[in-house]
Amino acid sequence: MKRWKINEYNSAAVSDLSRRCDLTPLTLKVLSSRGFNDLDQIASLLRSDEFADPFTITDMRKAAETIEQAVDAYELICIYGDYDCDGVTATTILYSYLQNIGANVMYYIPERADGYGMSITAVEKLAEQGVRLIVTVDNGISAINEAEKIYELGMKLVVTDHHQPGEKLPRAEAVVDPHRADCTSEYKDLCGAGIALKLCIALNDGEAETVIEQFSDICAIGTVADVVPLTGENRKIVKTGLAYLKNTENFGLDQLMTKASVNRESLSSTTIAFQIAPRINASGRFGSPLTAVKALLAEDEDEAETYVDTLVTLNEERRSTENDILKAILHYIDNNPHVLNQRVLILAGNAWHHGVIGIVAAKLLEQFGKPTILLSIEDNGFARGSARSIKGFNIFECLTYASDLLDHYGGHECAGGLTVSKDKIGELTKRIYKFAERFDMMPTLSVDSDFTLEPADLTVENVKGLSVLEPFGAGNSRPVFAMIDAAVEKVEPLSGGKHSRLQLNYRGTQYYAPIFNVSPSVLGINQGDRLDLAVNLEINEYGGKQSINLRIVDQRPHGINQDRYFNARDCYERFSLGAELPLAFLKKIDPSREELVLVYKKLSAEKEMDIDGLYMSLRSATMNYCKLRIILDAFVQTGLSVLSASANSVKLLPVTQKVDLDSADVLTRLRSKINKEE
Incomplete structure (x- = not known):
C-alpha cells in the first residue's frame, strides 16, 4: 500500500478564473491544486511563445565564438557525447548543425563499459586523430584532469553540460552550464540536448526558428528521456517537438516510430518515454551508442532501417536480460523473505548486466516500496552497483555515510551508482542498514491526488479539456484524482483472468476501470465493496459515442486508516x-x-x-x-x-x-x- 496525499483547490480562485478564461472547470481545479491561482501564472505556464535568448546563459557567446573560429579555420572539431538518450540526441543535434554549416566535425561517445564522462585515454586518442577543439555535450562539468590534458596536448575545450558543477570548473574556453553559480539564465532545468539546441541557436546568430524546425523533434526525445521537469522552456521544446515528430523528416525517427508501432495521431510524452527513448537507450546499454547516433543521422530510408533494426534487436535483448535478472531476484526473495524486513533492499549477483540493473532496481523499489541497491560482482573482484530510492531517503547521503568502504560513488537523492570491493559487500550492507536506523519511520512511496472529484467534474468535455496541460512528465504530472467511496457493482475477469475490470458506481453514475496483471481471485475486491480510488481520466470511444474511463493508479477500501x-x-x-x-x-x-x-x-x-x-x-x-x-x-x-x-x-x-x-x-x-x- 502507498501513502495517499489528496490536495485541494481554491474554490474562490477557480470561480474567478472561470469567468476570465476559456479553460474548463476541471482544468482550472487541477491548476489551482498545483498552486496556479493567477491568470498571469497560468498564461506563463501554458503559452508556447519564442524561446529565451540563448546568450543569457553564461559563456554561451564565448562558446559560439570559439566554435565559429574553429569552423572558419576548418579545424577538426569533436563532439564528445554520452551514451544515454540525452547524450545521443545532444550529439546528433550539434553534429548535424555543424556539418550543415560546413564544419570539419566528428563525434565521439564512450561505451557504457568505459564509464560516464571524459577520460584521459579518449582525449589522447582524439589528439592523435588531429582534433583541435573538443565540445562536450551532456558531460564535462567534472572533467578537471581531462581538461588539463586537453590543453597539454595543444587542443581547446568547450564544455556544455547540465549536471551540477563541483567547487572547481574545468579549464575551458567556455563552460556552458545553467547550474553554474554565476549563470545569468533564468531557466535552469534544460537537459544536455536542450543546451545543445540552445548552442545551435546561438551559432545561428540567435535565430531560433530554423533550428527548432530541424531539431526540436530530436531534442524533445532527449528532454523526456532525461526526466527533467517539463516546465518552462522544456515544456516548449517537448510541445513543439511533438508537433514536428508527427511528420518528422528524420529518416531514423520515422523508421523508429514505424518499428515501434507508434500511433502518430496520438503522439505524447508517454509515447517518447515508453516507445521511442527505450530503443535509443538500448544501444548504450547493450551495444554501441554509435548505432543510435547513426540511425538519427541516416541520409535515406534504407540506411535508417538498417540501424533501427539493430536498435530494435538490442531493445529486445535488453528486455530479456532485464526480465531474467528480475526473475532471479524475485526467486531469491521468495526463498529468503527475511530480506524484505530490512529497511533497505541490498542484493548482489554475479555479472548482472550494468545496462539494466538501474532499471531493475527501480522496479524493485516500486514493487516493495524500499530503497534498493543492486550490486553486480565482476571477475576483477569488484562490484558495480546501482541504487534507487524514495523521496525522503537520500541515497547519495546514504552512500556518503559508507564512502570509506567505496572505491567510487555518486548520485543524488533518489538515484546513485557505486563501486565496491567484493570483500567489503557484507560490511557495506551493515553500514547501509545502520544509516537506515536513523529514521523513526522510513519514507514510503506515495500517491498524490490533485483533489477529490465531484459528479459535476466527470463530463467528457471536462476530461478533453485536460489536454491543454500536456505534455505530461516530471514537474508536470498527469492529473490524478481521488474518488472517495465508490461502490463495486461487479468484478469481471479480462483476458482469461489475467486482468480484472471493475464496474463502479460513483455518486449515481456507472464507470468501468481495468486493473492490469491482477486476476479477480487475487485482487481481493468483491461486489458490494466500497473503495477509495486514485485515478487518471480517459476518453473511451465506442460506436461513435464517447464516455469516461477510469485508469486506476491505486485503490483501497473506503475509510482505511x-x-x-x-x-x-x-x-x-x-x-x-x-x-x-x-x-x-x-x-x-x-x-x-x-x-x-x-x-x-x-x-x-x-x-x-x-x-x-x-x-x-x-x-x-x-x-x-x-x-x-x-x-x-x-x-x-x-x-x-x-x-x-x-x-x-x-x-x-x-x-x-x-x-x-x-x-x-x-x-x-x-x-x-x-x-x-x-
Missing part, C-alpha cells in the same frame, strides 16, 4: 529483526484463537490472496497489520500455507492432520517476550 497501517507494518519489520517493542504493543499483536480461525476461514474462501488485500478485508478494531503478518508467519511455519514474498500473496495448503499453531516459532518467540516483560 493509513497511519495505523504504516505504523503496524514498521513494527512488524522491527519485530522480525528482533528489535525491542513496548509490552503494550506486544500484547496488541498476540493473536487470539478466534483471530487465527478468522484469517484461516477468510483464506479458505479464496485460492490465493494479496496480503494487503487480505488485511483490508479483515479490518477490525483489534486486527492490525502486524498481527496479521504474525498469523500468516505462524501458518507458514506450521505448514498451513505458503507465502510468496515477491508477489505479497498467500494461499492455503491441503492439510491432512491437526496442526498446533501455538508451536509456531513466531508465536513462541512473541509470547516469550511478553512473559519476560510482564
Whole structure:
C-alpha cells in the first residue's frame, strides 16, 4: 500500500478564473491544486511563445565564438557525447548543425563499459586523430584532469553540460552550464540536448526558428528521456517537438516510430518515454551508442532501417536480460523473505548486466516500496552497483555515510551508482542498514491526488479539456484524482483472468476501470465493496459515442486508516529483526484463537490472496497489520500455507492432520517476550 496525499483547490480562485478564461472547470481545479491561482501564472505556464535568448546563459557567446573560429579555420572539431538518450540526441543535434554549416566535425561517445564522462585515454586518442577543439555535450562539468590534458596536448575545450558543477570548473574556453553559480539564465532545468539546441541557436546568430524546425523533434526525445521537469522552456521544446515528430523528416525517427508501432495521431510524452527513448537507450546499454547516433543521422530510408533494426534487436535483448535478472531476484526473495524486513533492499549477483540493473532496481523499489541497491560482482573482484530510492531517503547521503568502504560513488537523492570491493559487500550492507536506523519511520512511496472529484467534474468535455496541460512528465504530472467511496457493482475477469475490470458506481453514475496483471481471485475486491480510488481520466470511444474511463493508479477500501497501517507494518519489520517493542504493543499483536480461525476461514474462501488485500478485508478494531503478518508467519511455519514474498500473496495448503499453531516459532518467540516483560 502507498501513502495517499489528496490536495485541494481554491474554490474562490477557480470561480474567478472561470469567468476570465476559456479553460474548463476541471482544468482550472487541477491548476489551482498545483498552486496556479493567477491568470498571469497560468498564461506563463501554458503559452508556447519564442524561446529565451540563448546568450543569457553564461559563456554561451564565448562558446559560439570559439566554435565559429574553429569552423572558419576548418579545424577538426569533436563532439564528445554520452551514451544515454540525452547524450545521443545532444550529439546528433550539434553534429548535424555543424556539418550543415560546413564544419570539419566528428563525434565521439564512450561505451557504457568505459564509464560516464571524459577520460584521459579518449582525449589522447582524439589528439592523435588531429582534433583541435573538443565540445562536450551532456558531460564535462567534472572533467578537471581531462581538461588539463586537453590543453597539454595543444587542443581547446568547450564544455556544455547540465549536471551540477563541483567547487572547481574545468579549464575551458567556455563552460556552458545553467547550474553554474554565476549563470545569468533564468531557466535552469534544460537537459544536455536542450543546451545543445540552445548552442545551435546561438551559432545561428540567435535565430531560433530554423533550428527548432530541424531539431526540436530530436531534442524533445532527449528532454523526456532525461526526466527533467517539463516546465518552462522544456515544456516548449517537448510541445513543439511533438508537433514536428508527427511528420518528422528524420529518416531514423520515422523508421523508429514505424518499428515501434507508434500511433502518430496520438503522439505524447508517454509515447517518447515508453516507445521511442527505450530503443535509443538500448544501444548504450547493450551495444554501441554509435548505432543510435547513426540511425538519427541516416541520409535515406534504407540506411535508417538498417540501424533501427539493430536498435530494435538490442531493445529486445535488453528486455530479456532485464526480465531474467528480475526473475532471479524475485526467486531469491521468495526463498529468503527475511530480506524484505530490512529497511533497505541490498542484493548482489554475479555479472548482472550494468545496462539494466538501474532499471531493475527501480522496479524493485516500486514493487516493495524500499530503497534498493543492486550490486553486480565482476571477475576483477569488484562490484558495480546501482541504487534507487524514495523521496525522503537520500541515497547519495546514504552512500556518503559508507564512502570509506567505496572505491567510487555518486548520485543524488533518489538515484546513485557505486563501486565496491567484493570483500567489503557484507560490511557495506551493515553500514547501509545502520544509516537506515536513523529514521523513526522510513519514507514510503506515495500517491498524490490533485483533489477529490465531484459528479459535476466527470463530463467528457471536462476530461478533453485536460489536454491543454500536456505534455505530461516530471514537474508536470498527469492529473490524478481521488474518488472517495465508490461502490463495486461487479468484478469481471479480462483476458482469461489475467486482468480484472471493475464496474463502479460513483455518486449515481456507472464507470468501468481495468486493473492490469491482477486476476479477480487475487485482487481481493468483491461486489458490494466500497473503495477509495486514485485515478487518471480517459476518453473511451465506442460506436461513435464517447464516455469516461477510469485508469486506476491505486485503490483501497473506503475509510482505511493509513497511519495505523504504516505504523503496524514498521513494527512488524522491527519485530522480525528482533528489535525491542513496548509490552503494550506486544500484547496488541498476540493473536487470539478466534483471530487465527478468522484469517484461516477468510483464506479458505479464496485460492490465493494479496496480503494487503487480505488485511483490508479483515479490518477490525483489534486486527492490525502486524498481527496479521504474525498469523500468516505462524501458518507458514506450521505448514498451513505458503507465502510468496515477491508477489505479497498467500494461499492455503491441503492439510491432512491437526496442526498446533501455538508451536509456531513466531508465536513462541512473541509470547516469550511478553512473559519476560510482564
